[in-house]
Amino acid sequence: MSVIDARLLEILACPEDKGPLLLIGEDTLYNHRLRRAYRIDDGIPVLLVDESRQVDEAEHADLLSRARASQQGVTGADGAGDGRSAE
Numbered sequence: 001m002s003v004i005d006a007r008l009l010e011i012l013a014c015p016e017d018k019g020p021l022l023l024i025g026e027d028t029l030y031n032h033r034l035r036r037a038y039r040i041d042d043g044i045p046v047l048l049v050d051e052s053r054q055v056d057e058a059e060h061a062d063l064l065s066r067a068r069a070s071q072q073g074v075t076g077a078d079g080a081g082d083g084r085s086a087e
Contacts, residue, residue, distance in 0.1 A: 003043040004029070014038075015047050022067040030055070030063050037063070 003026045004012070012021055014031040021029040021038070029038040029045055035055040039046050046052075055063065 003040060004045065012045060012047070016049050022063070023070070024063050024066050025070075028063070030067065032060070032064060032067075035060050 004023050009021070009023055012029065013019060014021055014034065014036065016036065017031065017034055019031060019033055021031055024030050024037075027040050029040060029047070030036070031038075036049075036052045037055050037059075038048075038052045
């Protein structure tokens, strides 16, 4: 089980643009629109803009790839998921 459950992920939002975040692994929440990554410390999201980090092009592509891979694992064969797009 993930450190951030699906229900919590639905209500978490980027503090800067108020949009949804992607869970990447167990230690990062990612805003692909602003290319801003927020860390998760001991299961607690650190959603402070000053504590976040900007992501370069290469890392952006890697994070989106990881988000898609984990989303496919969650959605299963029928393709149903939470409706969040990583694009």
